[in-house]
Amino acid sequence: MILLRLFLVTITLGIASGCATTSTKVVEANPADPYETVNRKVFAFNTFVDTMFLRPIAKAYVAVTPSPVKKGVSNFFGNIGDATSLVNDALQGKPDKISGDLSRVFVNTFFGFGGLYDIGTDLGYEKGEEDYGQTLGHYGMRSGPYVVLPFFGPSSIRDTIGMAPNFALNPVSKLTSSVTAKNTLTALGIVDARAGLFPTEALLQSASLDKYTFLRSAYLQRRQSLVFDGRPPKED
Amino acid sequence: MKRMISGFVSTIAAAAVSVCVFGSDIAFAQSPPDALVKAVTMDVTAALKADPTIINSAGKLSNIIEGKLAPNFNFNRMAQVAMGRNWAKASPEQQTMIASEFKSLLVRTYSGALSNYRNNTVDFKPLRLQPTDTDALVRTVIQAGGSPVPIDYSMEKSGDTWKAYDITVAGVSLVTNYREEFNNIVRDQGVDGLIKQLQQKNKG
Numbered sequence: 001m002i003l004l005r006l007f008l009v010t011i012t013l014g015i016a017s018g019c020a021t022t023s024t025k026v027v028e029a030n031p032a033d034p035y036e037t038v039n040r041k042v043f044a045f046n047t048f049v050d051t052m053f054l055r056p057i058a059k060a061y062v063a064v065t066p067s068p069v070k071k072g073v074s075n076f077f078g079n080i081g082d083a084t085s086l087v088n089d090a091l092q093g094k095p096d097k098i099s100g101d102l103s104r105v106f107v108n109t110f111f112g113f114g115g116l117y118d119i120g121t122d123l124g125y126e127k128g129e130e131d132y133g134q135t136l137g138h139y140g141m142r143s144g145p146y147v148v149l150p151f152f153g154p155s156s157i158r159d160t161i162g163m164a165p166n167f168a169l170n171p172v173s174k175l176t177s178s179v180t181a182k183n184t185l186t187a188l189g190i191v192d193a194r195a196g197l198f199p200t201e202a203l204l205q206s207a208s209l210d211k212y213t214f215l216r217s218a219y220l221q222r223r224q225s226l227v228f229d230g231r232p233p234k235e236d
Numbered sequence: 237m238k239r240m241i242s243g244f245v246s247t248i249a250a251a252a253v254s255v256c257v258f259g260s261d262i263a264f265a266q267s268p269p270d271a272l273v274k275a276v277t278m279d280v281t282a283a284l285k286a287d288p289t290i291i292n293s294a295g296k297l298s299n300i301i302e303g304k305l306a307p308n309f310n311f312n313r314m315a316q317v318a319m320g321r322n323w324a325k326a327s328p329e330q331q332t333m334i335a336s337e338f339k340s341l342l343v344r345t346y347s348g349a350l351s352n353y354r355n356n357t358v359d360f361k362p363l364r365l366q367p368t369d370t371d372a373l374v375r376t377v378i379q380a381g382g383s384p385v386p387i388d389y390s391m392e393k394s395g396d397t398w399k400a401y402d403i404t405v406a407g408v409s410l411v412t413n414y415r416e417e418f419n420n421i422v423r424d425q426g427v428d429g430l431i432k433q434l435q436q437k438n439k440g
Binding site for chain 1 (some may be wrong): 251321341344345383384386405407408409414415416417420421433434
């Protein structure tokens with residue numbers, strides 16, 4: 001429920017930010033990022049929240065947790081992600097991906113102790129890596145303006161809409177009826193995701209002259225590539 | 237969201253891999269582009285496996301990258317493409333400085349990122365090439381867990397030598413990524429401002 005409320009706030013802010021910035025003049029702004037002024041503020045806010053809370057927690061988690069446990073946690077949430085991917089493989093009608101993700105979810109859930117072990121990878125099944133945002137893209141919806149969501153970070157209008165089914169279905173909530181367990185799992189998922197970002201963070205720090213621009217460009221290129229399964233139409 | 241994030245992470249992590257995939261000696265220089273990429277990949281993978289301490293030594297990493305990778309890249313062309321229409325605004329001296337600073341930035345970044353690299357295998361996609369072709373896209377795939385990461389090398393032939401002028405990791409072109417940053421800085425601070433920023437970054 002908290003997540004849902006958070007999501008609504010996010011959306012509202014996103015819309016409000018849209019209204020607020022249309023009159024702001026940015027010289028030669030990137031046409032993909034008409035809300036840059038507000039996006040940069042949200043980016044700064046996210047960086048602040050991360051520095052104060054998420055990053056230290058994730059650091060501590062990495063420091064105190066034995067590697068096999070960390071791996072198990074990542075695999076567990078990866079398995080949930082594969083299930084989401086499977087739904088989207090089906091929505092997009094991609095038989096190869098359906099077969100890969102279905103095999104992964106099946107073996108990892110039933111022979112990998114509920115997803116703690118990633119046997120599917122050892123058996124050579126590839127992740128489909130599909131999500132609802134990509135499904136919308138597959139059916140012709142354009143990415144729309146780039147948005148930086150509070151707490152969630154880089155996104156686009158399309159990908160933000162694509163987050164809705166995830167929140168509505170909330171796979172984690174299907175696993176247990178205990179509220180405490182749900183919240184614990186959700187928190188663990190966030191910490192696991194943040195811990196996984198340390199290599200990216202280091203690279204971004206070292207590679208970029210302006211983190212905001214660098215991340216925006218990487219995000220938009222990456223999403224475009226994912227929608228077209230690695231073969232996006234040529235631009236220029 | 238986690239999927240998106242992890243996708244992005246593998247993208248970046250693979251950038252590291254791409255470096256060791258792509259190193260070479262002069263001996264390979266006259267091979268066709270796909271053979272060049274493959275030979276170099278084998279070469280560097282072998283070097284990394286022979287000396288596991290390389291990954292944790294910034295100095296050794298840089299040596300490998302400088303010695304094996306750098307000769308196969310056309311940094312001048314990379315800088316030119318990243319600069320776009322601003323390239324013409326730079327004097328020849330400025331162009332040389334930008335290319336050299338850009339090279340340092342890339343080399344420094346990757347030697348850092350490379351430390352995340354562990355034993356991954358690489359698949360090479362077959363390339364169809366006419367003898368007269370001077371431009372080629374060499375496709376490779378890093379087998380990283382359940383999510384293979386595609387890495388494409390944009391190669392250009394000049395004389396007898398093929399050199400890379402862009403790497404696209406999981407759909408993210410490095411040169412394109414820098415184009416916006418460079419463009420913004422030149423717009424706000426001019427060509428000298430860009431050179432200054434690159435120099436500061438490389439010192440920091």
